[in-house]
Amino acid sequence: xxxDLQAVRDLAHVGLGTPVADEAFDxxxxxxxxxxxxxxxxxxxVLPEGQVYxxxxxxxxxxxTQRRLAMNGPLTRQVVVDGKPLVLSDARLDERVRDTVxxxxxxxxxxxxxxxxxxxxxxxxxxxxxxxxxxxxxADDLASLADLAAACSAELRMRAESERARRIQKAAVxxxxxxxxxxxxxxxxxxxxxxxxxEAVIAxxxxxxxxxxxxxxxxxxxxxxxxxYLSLTHAExxxxxxxxxxxxxDDRPSAAVARTGEPLFFRSTEELTKAFPTVVGYINSALGxxxxxxxxxxxxxxxxxxxxxxxxxxxxxxxxxxxxxxxxYTAHALERARLLEERRxxxxxxxxxxxxxxxxxxxxxxxxxxxxxxRSDQVGGDWYDAVPLDDDAVMVMIGDVTGHDMRAAAExxxxxxxxxxxxxxxxxxxSALLTLLDKANDGLSLRASGTAVVARLERHRGHxxxxxxxxxxxxELTWSNAGHPPPMVLRADGRxxxxxxxxxxxxxxxxxxxxxxxxxVLRPGETLLLYTDGLVEQRCTNPDEWLGDLEAAFAKLRTxxxxxxxxxxxxxxxxxxxxxxVAVLAVRVRVPAPTGPPSPSGPALAERKVADxxxxxxxxxxxxxxxxxxxxxxxxxxxxxxxxTSEVLTNALDHGEAPFTATVEVDARRVRIxxxxxxxxxxxxxxxxxxxxxxxxxxxLDRLASRWGVERHHDAAARGSxxxxxxxxxxxxxxxxxxxx
Numbered sequence: 001x002x003x004d005l006q007a008v009r010d011l012a013h014v015g016l017g018t019p020v021a022d023e024a025f026d027x028x029x030x031x032x033x034x035x036x037x038x039x040x041x042x043x044x045x046v047l048p049e050g051q052v053y054x055x056x057x058x059x060x061x062x063x064x065t066q067r068r069l070a071m072n073g074p075l076t077r078q079v080v081v082d083g084k085p086l087v088l089s090d091a092r093l094d095e096r097v098r099d100t101v102x103x104x105x106x107x108x109x110x111x112x113x114x115x116x117x118x119x120x121x122x123x124x125x126x127x128x129x130x131x132x133x134x135x136x137x138x139a140d141d142l143a144s145l146a147d148l149a150a151a152c153s154a155e156l157r158m159r160a161e162s163e164r165a166r167r168i169q170k171a172a173v174x175x176x177x178x179x180x181x182x183x184x185x186x187x188x189x190x191x192x193x194x195x196x197x198x199e200a201v202i203a204x205x206x207x208x209x210x211x212x213x214x215x216x217x218x219x220x221x222x223x224x225x226x227x228x229y230l231s232l233t234h235a236e237x238x239x240x241x242x243x244x245x246x247x248x249x250d251d252r253p254s255a256a257v258a259r260t261g262e263p264l265f266f267r268s269t270e271e272l273t274k275a276f277p278t279v280v281g282y283i284n285s286a287l288g289x290x291x292x293x294x295x296x297x298x299x300x301x302x303x304x305x306x307x308x309x310x311x312x313x314x315x316x317x318x319x320x321x322x323x324x325x326x327x328x329y330t331a332h333a334l335e336r337a338r339l340l341e342e343r344r345x346x347x348x349x350x351x352x353x354x355x356x357x358x359x360x361x362x363x364x365x366x367x368x369x370x371x372x373x374x375r376s377d378q379v380g381g382d383w384y385d386a387v388p389l390d391d392d393a394v395m396v397m398i399g400d401v402t403g404h405d406m407r408a409a410a411e412x413x414x415x416x417x418x419x420x421x422x423x424x425x426x427x428x429x430x431s432a433l434l435t436l437l438d439k440a441n442d443g444l445s446l447r448a449s450g451t452a453v454v455a456r457l458e459r460h461r462g463h464x465x466x467x468x469x470x471x472x473x474x475x476e477l478t479w480s481n482a483g484h485p486p487p488m489v490l491r492a493d494g495r496x497x498x499x500x501x502x503x504x505x506x507x508x509x510x511x512x513x514x515x516x517x518x519x520x521v522l523r524p525g526e527t528l529l530l531y532t533d534g535l536v537e538q539r540c541t542n543p544d545e546w547l548g549d550l551e552a553a554f555a556k557l558r559t560x561x562x563x564x565x566x567x568x569x570x571x572x573x574x575x576x577x578x579x580x581x582v583a584v585l586a587v588r589v590r591v592p593a594p595t596g597p598p599s600p601s602g603p604a605l606a607e608r609k610v611a612d613x614x615x616x617x618x619x620x621x622x623x624x625x626x627x628x629x630x631x632x633x634x635x636x637x638x639x640x641x642x643x644x645t646s647e648v649l650t651n652a653l654d655h656g657e658a659p660f661t662a663t664v665e666v667d668a669r670r671v672r673i674x675x676x677x678x679x680x681x682x683x684x685x686x687x688x689x690x691x692x693x694x695x696x697x698x699x700x701l702d703r704l705a706s707r708w709g710v711e712r713h714h715d716a717a718a719r720g721s722x723x724x725x726x727x728x729x730x731x732x733x734x735x736x737x738x739x740x741x
Contacts, residue, residue: 370582
């Protein structure tokens with residue numbers, strides 16, 4: 001028998017290690033039988049467990065059919081061991097073989113066997129001619145047998161070469177597949193910076209690259225007491241929501257993998273439920289094999305990936321290698337995502353610290369928004385600020401430091417802090433403050449560059465009780481522009497005015513450059529808008545065009561509450577196309593009560609006509625809030641008052657008749673708000689069902705107001721309406737002021 005076990009494995013690789021007929025070697029047996037005129041011929045290969053005959057002709061049954069001899073016959077074995085032909089005219093006379101089974105029991109007499117060599121020159125079998133009678137083998141017989149044996153060797157070698165080429169090709173295909181798979185992993189995970197993005201990549205790669213039907217990931221808790229599937233979107237159907245989380249000690253495969261760090265594979269649902277009976281309620285029994293792989297980072301299981309196939313299947317080394325590669329990339333991606341999340345949190349904390357909450361400023365309504373261009377860090381170089389100077393003056397500012405990264409944010413923080421301190425400590429004009437800032441930037445070697453607008457709003461004198469005229473309650477607006485986009489003002493008549501004037505040089509270029517102040521008036525109800533170039537420049541390259549777009553959008557939002565104005569502008573003008581940092585600051589002068597705040601001589605009174613349109617609801621609410629603020633009503637109470645005002649206004653427009661009038665009365669003890677219309681129909685206190693969409697407005701009045709009621713009246717307010725013959729009404733409510741309780 002062959003002494004080299006590799007030869008046996010090579011026979012198996014080419015399909016000659018099993019007792020199966022082979023067409024090519026059967027042909028060699030037929031040629032031997034016909035050429036040598038022998039009753040039987042065979043191609044025999046010697047294996048550890050016996051001999052197989054892939055080529056045979058004329059053998060007795062059942063040997064001809066079974067193609068196997070359970071023992072190694074001494075004749076063929078001798079040929080293989082010696083690597084030389086063995087020729088016997090009468091085996092019964094040869095003491096080496098005369099007592100063997102094939103001679104004594106199977107009737108073999110004459111034998112001629114020539115070795116068959118494999119690709120490496122090892123004798124692995126023999127081409128044999130046998131006869132049941134004594135025979136003298138002629139030189140032609142042996143020459144023919146030698147040639148045919150050589151042809152058998154050539155066939156075997158050709159098959160070995162083909163198999164070798166096939167295996168090399170398979171290995172190359174697998175290597176190429178693996179390389180492409182690894183490349184796809186690298187590309188797919190390159191932009192996966194959040195846990196949710198990583199989950200989407202895993203699901204895509206697990207199904208398209210590995211071939212699983214479903215692929216989900218469960219992430220372990222930081223305390224390693226449990227693990228949670230990120231979502232059920234990519235889990236197998238019928239996976240219950242209560243199964244989204246597992247304790248680490250649960251009898252579930254994902255928990256077992258998280259505990260041990262060892263992968264698990266189950267050929268079928270039956271095999272899985274046998275190992276983990278408790279998962280019966282968590283899986284779809286119609287599916288097949290499942291695989292659970294640990295995701296290791298620093299030797300610790302940070303997640304478990306579950307693969308589910310539609311059919312049962314056997315373990316596959318290639319598939320396992322791809323799964324392992326996916327788990328490896330996932331570990332790095334999760335680590336990167338967590339580091340980025342920590343970095344984002346740190347950066348957002350830093351940005352929040354540098355962009356503090358806007359102060360509450362009497363008689364002014366301030367709102368802002370900030371959106372960085374760098375989504376990964378959530379920081380940038382844009383900034384805004386507001387510094388109250390006294391009861392009647394405030395400094396507002398906005399700026400844009402060159403850059404969109406952490407460095408820009410750091411420089412922004414220093415410039416903003418400098419300007420904030422200068423504004424607080426120096427009673428100077430905006431241009432003087434910018435000059436001081438530019439000199440400090442140079443003198444302290446900050447060397448930051450950027451643009452900015454600084455504006456001072458100072459309330460006109462003579463704004464107390466009884467003040468009259470168009471500028472009552474107005475502010476003088478003084479601003480200076482250091483290379484920044486121009487401020488805009490939404491005037492009371494709905495026009496948008498661009499505060500023109502050539503901007504001065506940007507900061508950080510020439511510290512001693514001359515700077516200019518500009519002056520205008522900001523009247524009650526008018527809004528100042530400061531913004532950075534990221535709001536508009538990305539829409540087009542022509543400054544007049546993008547400023548025109550901003551003016552048009554600003555004008556359309558004239559009824560929008562100040563608090564929502566900055567965010568709404570960013571959404572309308574930038575949307576999903578953001579490529580630059582964006583900061584927006586809006587400042588609106590509130591509309592005071594015409595009579596001024598309440599005093600010992602009388603309450604504050606205000607009245608406003610309300611158009612017969614829901615479009616006038618928001619402006620009417622803003623007007624009421626302005627009056628209340630100008631009368632010193634605190635914010636917490638204003639919120640409740642505005643909720644009730646909205647209900648009363650909405651009820652009047654929905655169920656009443658024009659004309660409509662809103663009235664506000666404020667004194668030291670209470671606030672009274674009423675809405676008058678020309679319909680006699682009175683609001684009713686109802687108890688709506690849970691499913692009812694309306695009917696709760698009067699409940700709000702009854703529960704939140706100190707008092708409420710309906711006043712009927714016949715007067716000129718109803719004249720001119722279509723139903724002047726019917727009495728009108730005023731729905732009113734009162735709320736006691738906290739200091740009067």
